[in-house]
Amino acid sequence: MKLRAKCLLVGDAAVGKSSLICSDGTLKNYSMTTGVELVVKCINIPETPHSVEFYIFDSAGKEALVDACEKLWGEPSLFCLVFDLTNEQSFVNCGRWLERIRRHCRGFRVPGVLLGNKSDLSGRREVQASVAKEWAQSQGLEYHETSAKEMDSSDAPLLSLARAYYSLYQEDCVAAKNLTLG
Amino acid sequence: MTDSSFSSLDAKVVLASSSDESHPPENIVDGNINTFWMSTGMFPQEFIIRFPEPTTISALTVDSYNVKKLKIEKNISQSASQFESVTEKEFESTEGHLQTNAISLNPGSATHLRFIITSGYDHFVSVHKVSIKK
Ligand SMILES: Nc1nc2c(ncn2[C@@H]2O[C@H](COP(=O)(O)OP(=O)(O)O)[C@@H](O)[C@H]2O)c(=O)[nH]1
Numbered sequence: 057m058k059l060r061a062k063c064l065l066v067g068d069a070a071v072g073k074s075s076l077i078c079s080d081g082t083l084k085n086y087s088m089t090t091g092v093e094l095v096v097k098c099i100n101i102p103e104t105p106h107s108v109e110f111y112i113f114d115s116a117g118k119e120a121l122v123d124a125c126e127k128l129w130g131e132p133s134l135f136c137l138v139f140d141l142t143n144e145q146s147f148v149n150c151g152r153w154l155e156r157i158r159r160h161c162r163g164f165r166v167p168g169v170l171l172g173n174k175s176d177l178s179g180r181r182e183v184q185a186s187v188a189k190e191w192a193q194s195q196g197l198e199y200h201e202t203s204a205k206e207m208d209s210s211d212a213p214l215l216s217l218a219r220a221y222y223s224l225y226q227e228d229c230v231a232a233k234n235l236t237l238g
Numbered sequence: 239m240t241d242s243s244f245s246s247l248d249a250k251v252v253l254a255s256s257s258d259e260s261h262p263p264e265n266i267v268d269g270n271i272n273t274f275w276m277s278t279g280m281f282p283q284e285f286i287i288r289f290p291e292p293t294t295i296s297a298l299t300v301d302s303y304n305v306k307k308l309k310i311e312k313n314i315s316q317s318a319s320q321f322e323s324v325t326e327k328e329f330e331s332t333e334g335h336l337q338t339n340a341i342s343l344n345p346g347s348a349t350h351l352r353f354i355i356t357s358g359y360d361h362f363v364s365v366h367k368v369s370i371k372k
């Protein structure tokens with residue numbers, strides 16, 4: 057069975073959102089994303105015959121384009137909030153991004169992950185893992201550190217989102233089985 | 239209820255936008271509210287029901303869960319295309335029990351009915367039974 061999820065990919069410009077999601081793992085030359093790009097990615101859930109097809113909405117993260125991007129943010133199933141470990145301001149701004157995301161969640165349970173990216177640049181780190189992790193937990197998010205330079209590191213966060221989404225699906229199936237007549 | 243269920247009419251679901259083998263679309267027309275079709279994420283979601291011959295329908299009942307907005311279309315063609323709009327409904331949300339909604343239609347003949355769920359009260363919605371009154 058294949059579940060389908062609309063996944064918002066959000067965070068400041070240049071934190072590495074597009075690089076993370078680009079499937080071959082190689083770094084593209086720097087180019088500022090304009091508006092929103094849609095990337096489709098399928099993740100298998102290990103030890104099950106099931107998978108989740110992610111419709112990833114990669115938003116530029118440029119302040120001037122935020123209003124235009126937000127028009128495409130309706131009814132998300134999941135989200136990835138990304139900051140740059142070598143840029144403290146991009147972490148501070150996560151609170152504002154999260155508020156914006158939540159305005160589109162209509163009270164649904166929308167699983168999310170916080171990604172500290174560019175973990176390969178360890179010498180330039182400005183945000184400590186413990187601080188990021190604590191904030192993520194306080195917001196109900198799972199925390200991962202990633203590097204767009206390392207092939208597989210972007211699949212771990214998607215896999216955890218896929219698992220969370222699949223368990224919401226299972227809960228809804230159980231609820232549907234146990235309904236009484238209206 | 240005196241409504242005849244779809245199963246006795248030999249109607250079939252010929253298309254559905256989601257398919258979980260454990261909760262297949264045939265469950266919508268098996269006449270049993272305990273079995274259901276489950277959508278597998280994102281909106282819109284749709285399914286199309288075909289009658290073996292043009293059938294006059296004056297009303298429908300839909301048993302569902304977490305469906306918010308539903309559009310119904312029909313045609314009187316042999317193929318599942320070129321639909322005309324019939325009606326659009328917003329269902330109330332329910333907690334722990336089925337949404338049962340009767341929908342009256344302008345009497346007319348149809349060979350296909352298309353149900354488009356444009357939004358829900360949760361990520362996933364279920365449709366348990368559709369029945370018609372001639
Ligand atoms: N060293 C390093 N550079 C990265 C990483 N991810 C992205 N970059 C670079 O950061 C810049 C911005 O990346 P981009 O994906 O366009 O960011 P976006 O605006 O958030 O989509 C580019 O020059 C990337 O090559 C990473 O994990 N490590």
Ligand SMILES: [Mg+2]
Pocket residue numbers: 073074075088089114115116
């Ligand atoms: Mg980008």
